[in-house]
Amino acid sequence: MKTVTSSDGRRLTLGSVIGKGGEGAVYHIAEAPDLAAKIYNPGKAHERRDKVAAMVAATLHRRSDYVAFPVDTLTSSSGEFLGFTMKRVTGYKSVHDLYGPGSRKVEFPTADLKFLLRSAINLSNAVASIHTTGCVIGDINHSGILVSDKAMVSLIDSDSFQYRSGSTTYRCLVGVAEYTPQELQATQFDKVDRTPNHDNFGLAVLLFQLLFLGRHPFAGKFLGKGDMDIKTAIKDGRFAYSSRKAQTMMEPPPFVPALGDYGDNIRKAFEDAFRPSTQASLRPTAASWGILLKAVESDLASCPADKSHAYPRQLSGCPWCKLERTMGRSLFPAQFNTGAPIMDIGQLLTAIKTMPAPLRAPDPEQVIGPLPGLSRSAAAKQARRERNASGAAGVVATGVALYLMSAVSGFWGVALLIGVIVVAFRSMDIKGRFATELSGAKSGWEEQRKIWESSAGPGTFEKRRNHYVDLASAHAILP
Incomplete structure (x- = not known):
């Protein structure tokens, strides 16, 4: 060793x-x-x-x-x-496993809305504590942040932080574009000194991902022409959830919380965090985020329908219940009272039977946004090649036909010209080939739709619920 x-x-x-x-x-x-x-x-x-x-x-x-x-x-x-x-940091997992709804159910099976909020508070406090040491994280992103099952936060890779000692500044040489503010996009990091305000942007992105189902604040539907990737959206200042839609030309993707679901103060803080770099001074600091999020935590109302839900008291109702009904699935794991010394089978059976089934799976067309990078089909490419070739050949043949008509024999010139016209019309008749390819595409789409409805619809839930009802019923009649 x-x-x-x-x-x-x-x-x-x-x-x-x-x-x-x-x-x-x-x-x-x-x-x-x-x-x-x-x-x-x-x-x-x-x-x-x-x-x-x-x-x-x-x-x-x-x-x-x-x-x-x-x-x-x-x-x-x-x-x-x-x-x-x-x-040594033990018992911690990547923050990415926490803010993604799918991985959260596996890696943090008991994490509810309050857990996410507490993690966000601790992350804010962690970044604030780093800034008090004279360090700037610089390369702030999900890979260097860990969270425990108690919502405690720890940061690793500290040797990459920017640190100033005396007159020497040891710069952070790397960065991830999705967490880099507008003013540093396309910057050579080894040639620039970072500031805590640069970290404030990356922190706001991480907090947004924690509170908004892992969504990036600059990922949404672009209302202009063409596609809009996250890096370009940051560079252009296009916060997808902003009320400044006329300027950003963006709107949120489907099935996400609303920006105001955590209260007006948090809504305003995110608006300020993601303003154009000309207003970068408005970005909330890490310490400010800690205070704002703590205020939300201290004023949460518990959802009467689902223990894993909570929301600011200023709201008229639980936004998570509304969102889950729209999505047709739960976003947080069910919570059970495991402290009871004796299990009441009757109560368990009633709870299983009354558990609401998810709604019909949403249409795939609503879930899947416009696909970037679409290309022509094989039939379209072949038709284009044939059309170009036929056009070129037609021009040559027409010239020959006209020459024959005027200089050699009018009959053969007319015959050749008629042949050119017939071939040209046949080459343009591509309807049959497109119809065949369209039929195949529709068949494949319907097959995938059936798989989607089977996986995301209520069928699997009903089958599993009936299974547990049978088990509980069998247990209830045991002597």
Whole structure:
């Protein structure tokens, strides 16, 4: 097993690999189970040596409980810099697994709306604590943020943060376009100093994804011509949920919460966070987000129909119930009281029987938006080639026919001209080929529609509910 040396001369044994990335690997440490060691790949250590040493010297790891800052430097037996130790983060999962409704049901099976809100508060507080250390995250995105089953948040990859030590600024050299503000799009990150306000944009994107079913705030339906990708929408300042629709030319995708579903203060905060860069000073800070979200959390009303739902008291009703009825499926897992010492089969049977079935699956045409990058079908391509070839041949043949009519023989010239006209009309008769291809496409679409309705409709739910009703009924008659 490989050994490394800490700054005080202790020999540390690297254990099994916890994870690997583009820069290096993270290992268990046999002598320090509460720590982990990041060892850089060959060629990477030299790039990070001075920054890591400055972070260790500043004892940043003592100034924020939310971040796995470098604790100590690690070298080889010959004194070559290899990496650093940091606190070991266990029992946490990617924030991406939390904000995606599908993965949330698997990775965070008990997470409800309150859990999402608490995670958003802790993420805001985490970023605020980083800014107090003099660091700027820079490359803020979902891959570096972890969440526990208690909604606690921890940030990793702190050695990529921008950090200023004395007169030296160690820049963050990378970034993800979907979390990068308008003013930094198409920027060379190694040539620009980031600011906390740049982080404020990326934080707002992550908070939006947590609260709006994983949707990106700049992904929606473009009301202009052509398609609109997220990167271009950010560059153009097209916040899809904004009330400034005349300027953004965007509207939200179907089956998403409304911007006002978390109250007027949160609605305004997101509007300010995603304004054009000329108004970047209006972006809420991380600390401001923590205060705003905490105010929402403290004033939530519980939904009388579903324990996993909650909403601001200023709203007239539960927006999640309305959204789930529209979608035809639940967005949060069912909650049961597991603390009861004795299970009442009668109550369980009643609960199963009265559980509402999902509505009919929504039409696929409403769920699937316009498909980018559509190309011509095989029949269309073939028809175009034939038409071009026939047109070229027709021009030549017509010229020959006219020559024959005037210089050689009028009969043969007329005959050739008639033949050209007949061939031209036949080459234009592509209706049959298109009809065949259209029929095949419709058949394939209907087959996929049946699969969709079977998977997303109430049939599977009814079958499973009847199964559990039979089990509960059988249990109830046992002696």
